[in-house]
Amino acid sequence: MAMEKHYVLSETHNKSITALGYNLLRREILIGCEDGVIKCWEADTGKLITCHYDHKGWITDFLFWSDMKLMLSSAIDGFIMMWGSGGGCVDKIMLGQPVYCMAINPRRQQLICGVSKGILVFNLDIEKESGHYINTEVKFHATEHTDIVRCIVCHESRVYSAGYDHKLIIYDSSYTGDETMVPIVKNNNAHDAGISCLLLVKDNENNTWVVTGSFDKVVKIWSTDGKMVHKLEGFQSTISGICYVPRNKTIWAAGGTSYAYLYDPKSGDNVSDFIGTFQNHEENKYTLQMLKYFPELNQVVGSTSRRHLIVWKYNPSGCVTALKCRSSLESLAYTKKVPILIFSGDHDGIITKWERMQSNHYMYSKEHFLLSEARKAKKKKMESLKLEEEGDKKNKDVMKRPTSQYAHKKLSIPPVTQQEKNKLSAFNHPNTTIVSTLFIEELDYIVAACEDSTIYVWGFDEDAVKALKTMDPPDDDKQLITKYAILLGQESKLLHQIHITEEESVTNRVAGFVCKHSLSEHTSCVTAMAVIGRAHGFDGTYLLTTGWDRRICLWNLEKGTLHDRFRNPSLTSNMEHVELAADGIITDLTYCSLRNEFAYSSSDKMVYIRKFALEGVEMILLNTLQGHFGEVRCVKWNHLKEKWVTGSEDGTIRIWSGQGMNECEQILSAQGSVTALCIDGLNGAIVVGVQEFIRVFDPEQYRLVQTNRGHTDALRSIIHIPERNQYVSSSWDKTIRIWNAWKPPRKKHQTSKENKRGISLNITTESDNKKLNVEEDDEEVGEEVAEEAQQGCD
Numbered sequence: 001m002a003m004e005k006h007y008v009l010s011e012t013h014n015k016s017i018t019a020l021g022y023n024l025l026r027r028e029i030l031i032g033c034e035d036g037v038i039k040c041w042e043a044d045t046g047k048l049i050t051c052h053y054d055h056k057g058w059i060t061d062f063l064f065w066s067d068m069k070l071m072l073s074s075a076i077d078g079f080i081m082m083w084g085s086g087g088g089c090v091d092k093i094m095l096g097q098p099v100y101c102m103a104i105n106p107r108r109q110q111l112i113c114g115v116s117k118g119i120l121v122f123n124l125d126i127e128k129e130s131g132h133y134i135n136t137e138v139k140f141h142a143t144e145h146t147d148i149v150r151c152i153v154c155h156e157s158r159v160y161s162a163g164y165d166h167k168l169i170i171y172d173s174s175y176t177g178d179e180t181m182v183p184i185v186k187n188n189n190a191h192d193a194g195i196s197c198l199l200l201v202k203d204n205e206n207n208t209w210v211v212t213g214s215f216d217k218v219v220k221i222w223s224t225d226g227k228m229v230h231k232l233e234g235f236q237s238t239i240s241g242i243c244y245v246p247r248n249k250t251i252w253a254a255g256g257t258s259y260a261y262l263y264d265p266k267s268g269d270n271v272s273d274f275i276g277t278f279q280n281h282e283e284n285k286y287t288l289q290m291l292k293y294f295p296e297l298n299q300v301v302g303s304t305s306r307r308h309l310i311v312w313k314y315n316p317s318g319c320v321t322a323l324k325c326r327s328s329l330e331s332l333a334y335t336k337k338v339p340i341l342i343f344s345g346d347h348d349g350i351i352t353k354w355e356r357m358q359s360n361h362y363m364y365s366k367e368h369f370l371l372s373e374a375r376k377a378k379k380k381k382m383e384s385l386k387l388e389e390e391g392d393k394k395n396k397d398v399m400k401r402p403t404s405q406y407a408h409k410k411l412s413i414p415p416v417t418q419q420e421k422n423k424l425s426a427f428n429h430p431n432t433t434i435v436s437t438l439f440i441e442e443l444d445y446i447v448a449a450c451e452d453s454t455i456y457v458w459g460f461d462e463d464a465v466k467a468l469k470t471m472d473p474p475d476d477d478k479q480l481i482t483k484y485a486i487l488l489g490q491e492s493k494l495l496h497q498i499h500i501t502e503e504e505s506v507t508n509r510v511a512g513f514v515c516k517h518s519l520s521e522h523t524s525c526v527t528a529m530a531v532i533g534r535a536h537g538f539d540g541t542y543l544l545t546t547g548w549d550r551r552i553c554l555w556n557l558e559k560g561t562l563h564d565r566f567r568n569p570s571l572t573s574n575m576e577h578v579e580l581a582a583d584g585i586i587t588d589l590t591y592c593s594l595r596n597e598f599a600y601s602s603s604d605k606m607v608y609i610r611k612f613a614l615e616g617v618e619m620i621l622l623n624t625l626q627g628h629f630g631e632v633r634c635v636k637w638n639h640l641k642e643k644w645v646t647g648s649e650d651g652t653i654r655i656w657s658g659q660g661m662n663e664c665e666q667i668l669s670a671q672g673s674v675t676a677l678c679i680d681g682l683n684g685a686i687v688v689g690v691q692e693f694i695r696v697f698d699p700e701q702y703r704l705v706q707t708n709r710g711h712t713d714a715l716r717s718i719i720h721i722p723e724r725n726q727y728v729s730s731s732w733d734k735t736i737r738i739w740n741a742w743k744p745p746r747k748k749h750q751t752s753k754e755n756k757r758g759i760s761l762n763i764t765t766e767s768d769n770k771k772l773n774v775e776e777d778d779e780e781v782g783e784e785v786a787e788e789a790q791q792g793c794d
Helices: 371-400 418-425 462-469 479-483 502-509 779-793
Strands: 002-009 017-023 028-033 038-042 048-052 059-065 070-075 079-083 089-094 101-105 110-115 118-124 134-142 149-155 158-163 168-172 182-187 195-202 208-214 219-222 228-232 241-245 250-254 261-263 288-294 299-304 309-315 319-324 329-335 341-346 350-356 364-370 434-440 445-450 455-460 513-519 526-532 542-547 552-556 561-565 586-592 597-602 606-611 621-626 632-638 643-648 652-656 664-669 674-679 686-690 693-697 704-708 715-721 726-731 735-740 760-765 770-775
Touching: 017 070, 017 288, 017 299, 028 059, 028 070, 028 309, 059 101, 070 101, 089 134, 101 149, 110 149, 110 158, 118 149, 149 195, 149 208, 158 195, 195 241, 208 241, 219 250, 241 299, 250 288, 319 364, 329 726, 329 735, 341 434, 350 434, 364 371, 434 526, 445 526, 445 542, 526 586, 542 586, 597 632, 606 632, 606 643, 632 674, 643 674, 652 674, 652 686, 674 715, 686 715, 693 715
Parallel strands: 017 059, 241 288, 329 434, 329 715, 586 632
Antiparallel strands: 002 309, 017 028, 028 038, 038 048, 059 070, 070 079, 079 089, 101 110, 110 118, 118 134, 149 158, 158 168, 168 182, 195 208, 208 219, 219 228, 241 250, 250 261, 288 299, 299 309, 319 735, 329 341, 341 350, 350 364, 434 445, 445 455, 455 513, 526 542, 542 552, 552 561, 586 597, 597 606, 606 621, 632 643, 643 652, 652 664, 674 686, 686 693, 693 704, 715 726, 726 735, 760 770
């Protein structure tokens, strides 16, 4: 759901482009040039169709007259020309003065032209009774402007005009029996310089705004009554072009750069950094100038100072939002509670919390949780424990120390060097990548598995709870109570002062996180985790982890301790390999609550399925999935289809039967190495990350139904958010991209009269009586259906 660059025409003309238009009838993009030349390009392919040399001056504007299927062009030579369906000029009228802009008022069937120091109104003559399609007799001349009128738009009964005299004027063109237009709003200083652009914006919620751009490097958004709503600043040069794209509800503004600035008209926020259209733009000396949006093609056409023509086209499978990060990304997780939060883990050891802002659907706020802080806290805790142990040991030694001549002498401790002090105070481990991330709803825990073999657990700050319970809030400050209400106990007397909603409590619950536990039992990179909680019928919340050391550990998250490790009972005699769960490094792990099983994939081209148990020796092997010819990267359980799905480095996705021997039912070609895998939680579609692409396969016929492009490097993680029906992906290109999820097509209404039981009903209604004919294969069922149908007719 994004505008993506479709094609670029680098050599259009040897003179500057001064006007852009679109011929709906011929599906042609028109450019008007400084020397009066008009060129027509095929909209889909960018192929040059024809050139016109009829005008003798600067082309100022194009206008498509939909009722007559005519294309109008104006120029400073004083002529308005009309072009027919064959591409030739069918009419030509002379106004005697330069025309700078045109608009059609459909209510009064009038053509409104902007000229120097005024507006001219002409009646449209469809029957050509005057000899032309436009009656050259001026019906009304508005003289409120004192300079060139550069922009005119019509909306319902109003006409909006703006020009180089800094004025924005709104005329009332309601039908009153005469041809006059009454100025109802006259803003003489709408901008500090001449107004170069005027645009009417209307979204699908019937919100309407008027947008103006000026030589003062400012864009202003006005209400339809002429009241300023937003002022957009920060442009480098004159606002040379603006357009509105209703598909993603953004205003594009060109102001001295090679890219357009994107704004949300409702909030006035700059959303350029959250939409991928211009995130990878290349800075060059060719600035973007004119912009036009053509809704019939879902295209934006722009011109540059180098006379290039750039066409952007709407891609329904493009990303909705692109979030830029400072380093490559590896893992994703999200919370289902409102507000929905997305957590990402990167190569610098930073977990970032992303929350969508209320003003629009593109901007996200972020908060960082640093792995370095967690490591420091872990180190301080270990040092304090060590000191306590040494103190206890020393006290015990003092109690046991003999008083005789055989007592031990006091040991001399060598001084600590500065280099050793630095080693104690800093952690310089090079491996900081957060390989896997989970959010545990029951405990409000963020769990991050790191490449340094440690699992870090963040939880809500309990010290804040204790501090708030003993705090006496100010009498006039109830906002503080509201903010920290989730921390208050049920016995608190402060709760009756406010009303706490579910959304407010969740917002505060995720507001402050601190590192609670550091789980260090693995000896190498931890690659995968799975949560088994009380909802699955157990007496606590457990975390199952695995990684490159080929070991499986089970943690009690509520206590923050190791519960048990997997041990192979058949290898008890060989203690060296008793804890190894696979022949190769383990790459992924998932838990199936329906069968109380967990499966993990390995670089040995195998997938192992084991029974889950709280005792490591009881995690018996139930089955293996064999068939891949390369390293198996991903394994997921499709809970809607009750099948295992695996993705491999060999470029295939395999669907395995959930019954019996778990045989391979289907092999899908991913057209590349599989790097990420996700199951659509609403329809069971298989969402696969193949290098920088996302491919979606239909869960019924396993056909490729959607391909999402936008990433520039390998995908590392994909999640599905059913609450928003969106896919979220992270990549090594340092971006998180959010996509609209695939929706199955609606099933056509079945017109067949045969029902599922083989009964054919034929009901006919006559004026006198109603007849019911039932043809049945089964007599008893047929009688029941006939009786129900007869009751429906009665």
